[in-house]
Amino acid sequence: MTVPISDHGSIGVGIVGLSASGGWAAGAHVPALTRLVGFELRGLVASSSATAKAAGDKFGVDLAYDNVRELAGRDEIDLVVITVKVPEHRELVMTALDCGKAVLCEWPLGNGLAETEQLAEAARTRGLPAFVGLQARSAPTIRYMRDLIADGYIGEVLSTSLIGSGGTWGAAVDARNAYTLDRANGATMLTIPFGHTIDALTMVLGEFDDIAVTTATRRRQVVDGESNREIPMTAEDQIAVSGVLDGGAIASVHFRGGMSAGTNLLWEINGTAGDLVxxxxxxxxxxxxIELRGSRAGSDMAVMTPPRRYELAPRDAFADAPRAYNVANAYAQIRDDLASGTTLAPTFAHAVHRHRLLDRIGASASSRSGSR
Incomplete structure (x- = not known):
């Protein structure tokens, strides 16, 4: 789906949640946009007029507001980017859509499946492009893995196993992320690191057919790293999912809160002709x-770097902002979708699909805990 672009010749972007004090929008979205051809950062929304002015001054943005309706109402803005906390997504996205603007919203799109379905339907009925920030699937290495599997590099996939650390949801938390401890806020280990990673896994290997789930909250209290006070945690800090993928491969995924002194991300894919790690x-x-290694026919594992054609954004331009690189690749896909009508970037409809898997995982865990 294409959209008319403003007369300035590039896609005009307004970021909701851009702060002069830093954060994800400043560290990832701004470098991605300013180092890609075809985008121009033209506006922002912050929490107050004063913070909006400070951010505008820092990033050289004239259109700086304290509410999204003013931003989205400007003709110079073609794409509204939502980078605030999950409980605020629904209202802000709906406002941008009501103003007739294309939207990119950080993942998770909504606080739960129902909100996500509502937002996807709102975008569909208005005929507006709407994208979700599941940028792991835009990463060159993940797209390369998908093609290696499809081309039979390791033969028939027999099984896959993945272990990951959530970073947050460990023994301590900083003030910025304390809200993620409350399951009701929709920004949990299940929805964020697990959600991003399982989206990449299913892109590479296919969706889950059969599934079994065990979850737990092993730490009921977490220490605020600044005040040393204890904060209750209701979000799960242990998630174990096993099942059968569409193609018959057996899958096992375990996420745990905090960080490990050992392994924090390891994903193996085993096939009849070789292995990927x-x-x-x-x-x-x-x-x-991340680093990808591969082996065929019993050969030693060797590093496998994606060919340059997988780089939708120049990697060398992000040496000082590595966390912005996958976001930049996602923006490159969005640019092509908006300009040419391609369907490369994950949309709100895809967000519904992914939320349904997470909802299925949560329901399976609930039914199991209820039987014990």
């Missing part, structure tokens, strides 16, 4: 520093 420094596959 992806290792990284974080269970957040969407932003982890």
């Amino acid at each position: 992806l290792a990284g420094n974080s269970g957040h596959l969407q932003l982890a520093d």
